[in-house]
Amino acid sequence: xxxxxxxxxxxxxxxxxxxxxxxxxxxxxxxxxxxxxxxxxxxxxxxxxxxxxxxxxxxxxxxxxxxxxxxxxxxxxxxxxxxxxxxxxxxxxxxxxxxxxxxxxxxx
Amino acid sequence: xxxxxxxxxxxxxxxxxxxxxxxxxxxxxxxxxxxxxxxxxxxxxxxxxxxxxxxxxxxxxxxxxxxxxxxxxxxxxxxxxxxxxxxxxxxxxxxxxxxxxxxxxxxxxxxxxxxx
Numbered sequence: 001x002x003x004x005x006x007x008x009x010x011x012x013x014x015x016x017x018x019x020x021x022x023x024x025x026x027x028x029x030x031x032x033x034x035x036x037x038x039x040x041x042x043x044x045x046x047x048x049x050x051x052x053x054x055x056x057x058x059x060x061x062x063x064x065x066x067x068x069x070x071x072x073x074x075x076x077x078x079x080x081x082x083x084x085x086x087x088x089x090x091x092x093x094x095x096x097x098x099x100x101x102x103x104x105x106x107x108x
Numbered sequence: 109x110x111x112x113x114x115x116x117x118x119x120x121x122x123x124x125x126x127x128x129x130x131x132x133x134x135x136x137x138x139x140x141x142x143x144x145x146x147x148x149x150x151x152x153x154x155x156x157x158x159x160x161x162x163x164x165x166x167x168x169x170x171x172x173x174x175x176x177x178x179x180x181x182x183x184x185x186x187x188x189x190x191x192x193x194x195x196x197x198x199x200x201x202x203x204x205x206x207x208x209x210x211x212x213x214x215x216x217x218x219x220x221x222x223x224x
Contacts, residue, residue, distance in 0.1 A: 001170055034210040036153075043203055043214040044145075044153065055212070087153050091209030095141070095158050095167035102152040 002026050002090055006100035012108040019075040021103045023088035028068045032092040035064055035073045038102075039084045047086075048073065075105070083107055110134040112204050112215035119221045120194050127190040128218045130204030137185040138162035143211060144178060144189045145203040153203075159187060194222045 003026040013019045023033070035048040046055040048064035051071055061076040075082055088100040115129045130142065143158035157168035161180040168178070177190040187204055199222045205211035 032209060036211070038153070043217055044205075044211075045214065046207075046210060046212050049210040049212075085152075089153075089155070089211070095143075096155060096169040097143070097158070097209060098155050098169070099145075099153045 001096055002098055004088055004098050004100035006103050010104045012106050013078050014108045016077050019078055019105055021073040021086055023071040023100050025069045025090055029090040029092035031067045032090055033071050034089045036087045037084050110213045112213055114215040114218045117219040122196055122222055122224055124194050125192050126194055127188050130187045130215050132185045137182055140206045140208055142187040142204055142206045146200045148200045196222050198222050
């Protein structure tokens with residue numbers, strides 16, 4: 001089973017600033033990597049897939065990069081609604097497809 | 109519009125059995141994997157397993173293999189997650205979600221509480 005490791009666990013950022021979140025896979029997952037946002041009390045929603053492609057309706061301030069084992073989610077200018085928990089997930093080859101443990105983005 | 113509608117919250121005793129459901133609409137049910145995801149109180153997302161309704165291929169995370177059963181009935185576009193003997197540690201929110209590996213669409217979640 002591929003292990004996904006996210007860092008940092010918590011990121012304190014001021015509104016309007018940039019946030020950079022990292023995700024590392026224990027072995028290559030090619031570009032089969034997705035990012036999700038989960039706000040309190042809500043189901044997760046897909047932000048990025050294929051490591052770099054924004055899902056439908058996702059603002060351009062969200063961007064993804066990376067391939068292989070190292071991935072990054074960048075939020076260029078944090079808005080109030082962006083303070084949430086973010087998860088990466090690989091979907092390489094066949095299941096099981098695992099999540100990272102999450103990064104909480106909180107207001108500084 | 110793609111929708112996944114999950115069954116309602118459950119309160120159970122340890123040792124009881126349970127089957128929760130996820131009804132899909134708005135797309136071809138046999139096209140995508142349907143995954144089940146656990147979220148324990150205050151914790152992160154855990155990928156439990158998934159089923160491909162087209163051929164009933166079912167895969168589990170090693171952590172959940174033998175602990176739960178995932179099934180689907182493609183005649184009614186519904187996936188299921190089942191326990192034979194619940195434990196207090198099964199208390200969690202359970203989400204179904206679907207997509208081609210990535211999870212494009214999510215259900216609203218089913219809260220399962222196991223308490224004596």
